Amino acid sequence: QVQLVESGGGLVQAGGSLSLSCAASASIFINRMGWYRQAPGKQRELVATITPAGTPTYADSVKGRFTISRDNAKNTAYLQMNSLKPEDTAVYYCFARAVPGDYWGQGTQVTVSS
Numbered sequence: 001q002v003q004l005v006e007s008g009g010g011l012v013q014a015g016g017s018l019s020l021s022c023a024a025s026a027s028i029f030i031n032r033m034g035w036y037r038q039a040p041g042k043q044r045e046l047v048a049t050i051t052p053a054g055t056p057t058y059a060d061s062v063k064g065r066f067t068i069s070r071d072n073a074k075n076t077a078y079l080q081m082n083s084l085k086p087e088d089t090a091v092y093y094c095f096a097r098a099v100p101g102d103y104w105g106q107g108t109q110v111t112v113s114s
Contacts, residue, residue: 002026002103009108022094024075033077037090
């Protein structure tokens with residue numbers, strides 16, 4: 001089994017920065033990690049992912065503002081969010097993909113005030 005513990009997030013003014021981290025406790029190989037987010041009344045959407053080799057992918061809406069990174073030795077992924085906008089407000093869910101399946105964190109709130 002894989003357990004994910006998220007930290008970070010919070011409240012920030014537009015233009016500010018926040019960071020998230022996601023630590024996976026697992027004794028198995030973790031493949032892709034990343035974050036989805038869900039705003040009130042909207043579907044969950046992909047934000048960013050990263051492979052074990054460190055290759056990132058980003059949603060168009062966050063390209064150039066968010067940076068995902070990973071420490072494989074710690075099974076931990078990080079999301080640095082800069083130039084935040086009110087439309088980035090959502091609950092951010094970390095996920096990790098392993099052979100048994102996909103695993104999810106508890107979610108962390110990110111609120112960007114205008």
